[in-house]
Each structure stands twice: as structure tokens, then as C-alpha cells.
Amino acid sequence: MSTTTTRSRGTPAAADADSKALLDVTRCAADLALAKGASEAAAGAYRARHVEVAWRDGKLEKVTEATTRGLGLDLYVDGRYSSVSTSDLRADALERFVEDAIALARTLAPDPNRRLPDPALYQGQSTIDLDLEDGTYGALDASARRRAAEAIEAAARGVPGAGAILSVTSSVSDSLGESVLIQTNGFEGTRRSTDFWIGAEVTVKDPDGRRPEEYASSGARHREDVEAPEIVGRRAGERAIARIGSTKGESAVMTMAVDARASGRLVGALFGPLAAASIQQRRSFLEGKLGAEVGSPLLDLRDDPLVPRGLGSRRYDGEGIAARPFPVFEKGALRSYYVDTYYGRKLGIAPTTARASNLAWRLGDRSQPELLAAIGEGILVTGFLGGNSNGTTGDFSLGVRGFRIRGGRLAEPIGEMNVSGNHLDLWKRLAAVGNDPYRYSAMRTPTLVFEGVQIAGT
Structure with a gap:
């Protein structure tokens, strides 16, 4: 049997007892499934604790603490399949x-086509210490969470121009999760992880009566890797105040830079059609494109599940398949789909994994200010508002907000504009990649620059 454990060093004895209880109930479910008539089964149990403090305009708005648990069971009975929880x-x-x-x-x-993975796919699992659990999690108390929430608001209200601020909502949250997966054909795995997040939403008053909003957040597996509350609050306040006076810019074909925080929206629309289910059901504009150039040579990234402390890190996926890095795009060419075992059998394609982990980009050597200086004239998108992207055709139309770039510098804020096109054209227009991957998403997207993009405004 393939057995794996992903947890932190120095886990308290009480946590060990809880982990054993979760493992025991999962084993029991798998054994019961075989005893009651299933030919194969996969049992997955979880337990999660989540605590959140919300602070709004000088007052405690909400405190929530919840512990949830559950069990999912995939059953293979007489050639039939059922998934229940x-x-x-x-x-x-x-x-x-x-x-x-x-x-x-x-x-x-x-x-x-419904059966457990080939046990050979469980083999070769990495032994790297992913370090996904913060051993100090239990030391965080209610007063510390509240102080952090207050500090976030104070920092937001302390930025220049704060007189225009109407409201500040700050949040502090943390979670501890544990899961067990047992497949009756030879796999058993457990893992534990922690997450810590802080954030702020700031609303300001525009002279024309509008109420622009902006936010900032920071999160990590370990508390020590989260930015200070003062930094996050100040950034949220500055971003919101910078939105005052936003105008609808002129329509034009221009260079579009997309901020690292916002570019995940475009990347998500590109990655959705990479799922084997979409390929098999002919709902993907990337069907039949394996090996073809679908972007510029700067579109170069791989899926890397083995990043220590990574938000998407894992030693095995939801089917127990050993996690390995693999290329997704190489110099613009599509190299891999996201393939689970079920749709892999239907397509005749070897499985990779069903879902993305961490994205590892081939980064450029310039910061965002350096990229803007090279652009000269264009637009920096800091957020997408509404719109849609069609995974079958690749057509998209998205609302954008951000800033005009004039003389290589940020100029007036813009909003109520729209960018539209097709992904197979857009990614071939990728002209530069920044050196600034966004740390607070498993996508880790950097600033991206596209040339010759149609922007609709006045």
C-alpha cells in the first residue's frame, strides 16, 4: 500500500489523537464499502476549523468560529459508479x-471508464517537506486577531487624502484543515495545512457622488509570511483614494499592461478550457491544440505542486496520483492538459492531474514601473469588472478599471471601459512579463503586457 503523510514538525499530542480518529473513520468507511458489496472504493474525510474577525468603522462587526467535518465516498459497484457524502x-x-x-x-x-486509478500512479511521490502547517497556529487568540483588525483600519485611515474615506472594513481569518484519502486498491494519505489571511475594503467619496471601492489582502500558510496589518491597511487606503476622479477613457487600440494582482482573471479564463472534461465534451477552444503555438514565446509556465509553503502545494492530488511538476506552456506552445483518470481513459490520454496546483512562470527581468516606462502610452488594468469569457470559442469581453499610462508613468484613473477579443489572439500579443509574481494566489501571476489590444471607452 502507498502511504503518505504531509504535516508539520512538532504537532501536539491532542492533534495526533484527532488525526488518528479521522484516519480510523476513513478506514472504516472504505472497509464497509467493500464488505457491503463494492468492488472498489475511495473514502475521503476532512476536518476544518475556521475563525474570522470582521471590523468595520471602529466597531467589531462579526466574529465567527466554525469547525466542520465530513466524509465523501466514491463507490464502484457492479460496473456502476456513485459519489456520496x-x-x-x-x-x-x-x-x-x-x-x-x-x-x-x-x-x-x-x-x-469509472474505476480507481492504476496503482502505479501512486508511486514516486516526492519526499520534500512542503511545510504547509504552522506549528504556532494554536497560539493565536481572539485579542491578537482583534488588534490586527483595528491596526488595518487605522493604517487605511492614516494615508494622505483619508478625509475622503467613507468606510473601512477589515478582516482577519485563519484556518486549520486536515484530510485523509484512502483508495482500496493501495493508497492511503493524510495531510494537514494552515492558512492565515488579512484584508481591507475601503470606500471613498468621489466629488461627483460615486463611491469607488478598493481592497488589499495578504495571506500565507505560515503567519510569519503574512504582511503586517499596517502595510495592508495603508495599501488599501491608497488604492481607494487613487480611484477618485476616475473617468471613462477614449476608445483605442493600445498597449495594455495588467497588474499582477488582476492578471489571474485572464489566466483563469485560459486555464479553464485545459480541463480534460472540457476537451472530451468539445467545450474548449484549446481542443486539438496540444503541441501548437497558442501564445507568444513569452507564455512559458509550468504546474509545480512541490513549492514549500505554496498555496497550491500537495504531494498527491484528489485521486492519490503522485504530484509532479509538468510544463503547461513552453515558449507559447501548449504542452499539457489537466487530465484526470476518468476523462483520460475516454480521451486515450495519460493522466496528469485534474486541477492546477501552483503556477511557475518564466519571469522577465523588469519591475512594473520599468515595464510602464517602456510602454510609454497605454493602459494599466488593476481590476476586471463583470464581463464574460467563453471557454468554447475563446471570445471574451471584460469590464476594466485602472490608469492611463502617459509618458511611461501612471496618469489619470479610468473606469467603465471594456476590453474584448479572443484568447487565441490575445496571448499571441503577450509582449512582456514582469518579475513580480503575485504571492497571494497559487497562480502567482506577474504583470503581463499585451500589445495592440482593443479598448472600448468613449
């Missing part, structure tokens, strides 16, 4: 749950 993990309830689930599975149509 429950939050009642008591022994007697679990037995009834499994019996009913297997009876339900027997009523479904057979599907010969």
Missing part, C-alpha cells in the same frame, strides 16, 4: 449511509 461520522450512522449508497449505486447505468 455525509457529515454524520458516528459508527452506526456510517454503516447505514454506506448500505444506502451502495443500493443507490446499483440503480445507475454502468460506466466502464
